[in-house]
Amino acid sequence: xxxxxxxxxxxxxxxxxxxxxxxxxxxxxxxxxxxxxxxxxxxxxxxxxxxxxxxxxxxxxxxxxxxxxxxxxxxxxxxxxxxxxxxxxxxxxxxxxxxxxxxxxxxxxxxxxxxxxxxxxxxxxxxxxxxxxxxxxxxxxxxxxxxxxxxxxxxxxxxxxxxxxxxxxxxxxxxxxxxxxxxxxxxxxxxxxxxxxxxxxxxxxxxxxxxxxxxxxxxxxxxxxxxxxxxxxxxxxxxxxxxxxxxxxxxxxxxxxxxxxxxxxxxxxxxxxxxxxxxxxxxxxxxxxx
Amino acid sequence: xxxxxxxxxxxxxxxxxxxxxxxxxxxxxxxxxxxxxxxxxxxxxxxxxxxxxxxxxxxxxxxxxxxxxxxxxxxxxxxxxxxxxxxxxxxxxxxxxxxxxxxxxxxxxxxxxxxxxxxxxxxxxxxxxxxxxxxxxxxxxxxxxxxxxxxxxxxxxxxxxxxxxxxxxxxxxxxxxxxxxxxxxxxxxxxxxxxxxxxxxxxxxxxxxxxxxxxxxxxxxxxxxxxxxxxxxxxxxxxxxxxxxxxxxxxxxxxxxxxxx
Numbered sequence: 001x002x003x004x005x006x007x008x009x010x011x012x013x014x015x016x017x018x019x020x021x022x023x024x025x026x027x028x029x030x031x032x033x034x035x036x037x038x039x040x041x042x043x044x045x046x047x048x049x050x051x052x053x054x055x056x057x058x059x060x061x062x063x064x065x066x067x068x069x070x071x072x073x074x075x076x077x078x079x080x081x082x083x084x085x086x087x088x089x090x091x092x093x094x095x096x097x098x099x100x101x102x103x104x105x106x107x108x109x110x111x112x113x114x115x116x117x118x119x120x121x122x123x124x125x126x127x128x129x130x131x132x133x134x135x136x137x138x139x140x141x142x143x144x145x146x147x148x149x150x151x152x153x154x155x156x157x158x159x160x161x162x163x164x165x166x167x168x169x170x171x172x173x174x175x176x177x178x179x180x181x182x183x184x185x186x187x188x189x190x191x192x193x194x195x196x197x198x199x200x201x202x203x204x205x206x207x208x209x210x211x212x213x214x215x216x217x218x219x220x221x222x223x224x225x226x227x228x229x230x231x232x233x234x235x236x237x238x239x240x241x242x243x244x245x246x247x248x249x250x251x252x253x254x255x256x257x258x259x260x261x262x263x264x265x266x267x268x269x270x271x272x273x274x275x276x277x278x279x280x281x282x283x284x285x286x287x288x289x290x
Numbered sequence: 291x292x293x294x295x296x297x298x299x300x301x302x303x304x305x306x307x308x309x310x311x312x313x314x315x316x317x318x319x320x321x322x323x324x325x326x327x328x329x330x331x332x333x334x335x336x337x338x339x340x341x342x343x344x345x346x347x348x349x350x351x352x353x354x355x356x357x358x359x360x361x362x363x364x365x366x367x368x369x370x371x372x373x374x375x376x377x378x379x380x381x382x383x384x385x386x387x388x389x390x391x392x393x394x395x396x397x398x399x400x401x402x403x404x405x406x407x408x409x410x411x412x413x414x415x416x417x418x419x420x421x422x423x424x425x426x427x428x429x430x431x432x433x434x435x436x437x438x439x440x441x442x443x444x445x446x447x448x449x450x451x452x453x454x455x456x457x458x459x460x461x462x463x464x465x466x467x468x469x470x471x472x473x474x475x476x477x478x479x480x481x482x483x484x485x486x487x488x489x490x491x492x493x494x495x496x497x498x499x500x501x502x503x504x505x506x507x508x509x510x511x512x513x514x515x516x517x518x519x520x521x522x523x524x525x526x527x528x529x530x531x532x533x534x535x536x537x538x539x540x541x542x543x544x545x546x547x548x549x550x551x
Contacts, residue, residue, distance in 0.1 A: 069397050093398070097391065104387070150390055151383040153350065154360040254397075 013127050023131055024124050027080075027179035030133035034079035035237065036194035036228040037066075039137040040221055041174035041187050041207060045214040045245040046139035047258075048077045049221040051194065051229050054236040067242045067257075071096040071106055073141050075242050075255035079192030080134035080179075088136055092116055104150040109140030109173030113183050121181025131179040135191040138177065141244040141253055144170035172244070194228025201227055214245055218258055222266035226274050239267055326378035326430040328352050330363045331509045332466030333374035334499045335434045336474045337444040337459045337484045338492035341520035342436035344372055345496045347504070348528070349511035350379045356511065364515045366524045368393055371408040371437030372517045373415070376463035377451065378430035385415070385429060408437025408445040408519075412455070420453025428452070432463040437519050444484065459484050462499075465507040470499035489518065501532050505539070 008014055009022030016022060037050040050066045067077045068089040076092060078085040095115045099107035107115075116138070123131050176189040188202035201224045205212055212220070218241060225239055241258040245251040258266070300309050328350050335344035350358040363375045365386050373389070375382040392414075396406055406414070412435035422429050428451040439445040447457040459481055460474035477495050478484050496516065504510045512532040518525045 069394075072394055072397065097394075100387075100391070151387040153362060153379055153383060154358050 011127050012124055012129065012131065021124060021180075024180045027131040027133050028135075031080040031135045031179065031191060032193065032195075034081070034134070034192045035066075036190065036192040036198055036225060037077040037079045037137055038190040038198050038202070038221060038224055038228075039077065039139050039174045039176070039186065039188065040202070040205070040212070040217045041139070041172050042212040042214055042217040043210045044172070044249055045141060045217070045243055045251070046075075046172045046174055047214065047217045047221045047241065047243045048075050048137060048139045049225050049239065049241045050077045050079075051192070051225045052238040052240050054238060061238065066240055069242075069255050070112065070138075071100075071140075072254050073106060073143070073244060074109060074112060075139050075244060076136055077139075077242075078134040078136040079195075080132075084132045084134045085136070088116070088120075088132060088134060091119055092138075095119075100150060104152075105147070106143070108142045109138060109175065110185070112140070113138050113173075113175035113177060113185075117177050117181050117183040119181075120177055120179065124180055133179065135179065136177045137189045137191065138173075138175045139242075139244060140173045140255070141246060142170040142173060143247060143253055144168070145247055172246075190224075190228070194225075194231065197230070198224050198228040214243060214249060215262070218243060218262060219266045219269055222263075222270040223273050226267075226270040227277075230274065239263070239270075241266070326381070328357065328379040329509070330361065330376055330379055330382070331507055332462055332464040332470065332503055333363065333376045333432070333434045334462040334466045334470045334474070334496060334503070335374060335436050335446055335460065336478055336487075336492055336495060337446050338487040338489050339485050340444070340489060341438070341518060342372075342444050342446050343489070343492045343496045343516070343518050344374050344434060344436050345500050345514055345516045345530075346374045346376070347500065347511040347514040349509070349513075351509045354509070356509075359511060359513065362515055362528050364517045364526060364528075365389065366517070366526060367411055367437075368396065368406065369523050370519070371406075371411050371435065372519050372524055372526070373411070374434040374436075374463070374517075376432040376434075381429040381431050385418075385431065385433075388418075407440055408435055409439045409447075411435055411437070412445070412447045412449060416449035416453050416455045419449050419451060423452045434461055434463060436517075438521060442521055465509075466499070466503060469502050469506055473499050473502065489520075493518065497530075497532075501535065504532055504535070505537075 008016035012023045035051040035053045040047045048067055052066050067075055070076055070092045076089055078088060092112060095112060096107045120132050123129050174186050174189055175183050176186055177183040187207035190198035190202060205220055221241060222239060229237060241263055242255060243251060243258050244255045247253045330350055333346040335342055344364060346363040348360050348362060349356055350361040361379060365373050367373060367389055415433055415435060419429055430451050432450045434448050436446045446461055447455060448461050449455050459478035460471060462470040474495060477487055500514050504512050514530050515528045516530045
């Protein structure tokens with residue numbers, strides 16, 4: 001960044017001559033220091049996971065959750081500045097509530113991402129505000145079933161004209177929103193300090209093929225967080241995970257914490273996988289020395 | 291000619307005389323809902339040793355017209371409690387949406403899962419109803435709330451449009467208070483009797499009550515919803531039919547209608 005300190009990084013509303021908004025780029029830096037968070041979209045659901053760095057031994061284990069529920073079927077995890085994340089979650093909940101109030105139906109994952117993307121983008125436009133210091137991953141499962149309108153009491157006429165679109169609808173959704181307000185849909189998303197390692201691991205899963213199921217994805221997610229954490233082993237952390245299945249699955253279409261027994265099993269497998277990797281590495285090193 | 295905005299769109303004073311502005315103001319007090327429009331009739335419920343059974347028919351009447359015949363009047367909350375709605379159907383929809391929102395807000399504190407049991411829910415709803423009646427804008431419903439209390443014992447209580455609450459081993463709203471309660475009380479006269487009633491027995495009694503209500507309540511229907519709530523969750527069947535009806539007794543009813551004797 002050769003143009004840093006040239007005066008174009010002092011405010012949101014000023015471009016640099018080569019067309020960059022430095023405030024947004026600095027916000028991305030804030031994200032890159034945060035604990036790793038990832039999302040995996042698999043054939044029957046979505047898994048969210050985060051490496052929660054323990055900042056003090058005086059904090060109660062398992063408290064201060066970093067993954068938030070937005071609506072029944074929607075969850076959010078983020079890396080970067082936690083207070084900014086809290087505000088993001090509050091706003092997302094308001095959006096989901098307002099959508100229900102207007103349309104009497106749950107907001108879809110893509111619509112929520114669009115709304116929140118627009119919200120973050122507005123924070124890159126004005127002198128008076130700074131961009132969000134977070135990158136958020138939104139996971140959701142839009143119902144595939146014929147869902148009633150909120151508060152509906154009957155089923156209406158059984159014959160006559162109807163406006164329903166035939167065919168498949170709903171399914172798992174995963175989106176990642178950056179401080180600029182840019183968002184894409186992903187099969188696997190990673191952000192925060194360990195994102196490079198995590199992305200490399202996510203690519204190995206071949207998520208686009210749609211073969212991975214939810215339980216496997218939970219275990220893979222735990223492993224990826226542990227692998228991504230390898231570079232700063234000295235820091236203590238907690239693994240936090242949530243998941244959303246389809247209506248027939250273990251969460252019945254709701255966003256929920258991964259149950260304790262499954263979380264513990266996934267952590268055990270993750271630790272095992274990592275120690276095996278370490279041993280292999282050590283063996284390799286020894287051979288080289290010989 | 292008067293060019294003030296206040297005169298826009300109104301008849302010209304010089305042609306028609308002074309405008310009578312009193313028509314622009316609402317006279318008298320603000321009028322809120324003073325009577326229900328589309329209504330549901332009785333809800334009946336009784337406790338048994340492991341939980342509660344509740345039933346309500348699928349009819350919404352428009353006055354005496356059987357207007358909507360597939361209206362589901364039993365709603366679940368958090369898969370642990372059920373609410374049966376008697377009275378105004380649009381107010382029921384309002385409450386249903388309100389409860390959906392409440393359920394989502396509760397799920398934000400995901401650590402402990404759902405924090406509201408049936409007793410909490412009943413308290414919440416009765417306070418809500420009382421608050422609305424105190425604004426002279428009541429929600430025209432009579433509710434039965436069923437589920438389990440904080441010690442996982444069966445819980446059943448009622449709340450009406452004034453915020454009045456009542457609890458008993460068996461409860462019924464509307465016409466059911468006259469027709470179904472005496473039948474249910476034969477089986478659960480007091481709390482002590484609840485432990486002696488099995489699930490199948492309770493379901494049988496409730497079905498019998500629904501049949502009696504269909505025989506004698508002109509605003510009822512033979513298709514109904516039946517819900518059973520236990521510690522394992524809620525079992526809700528929304529398309530039950532009354533079986534083995536016998537109208538033989540109808541011959542002996544005298545004193546109204548087209549009969550002269």
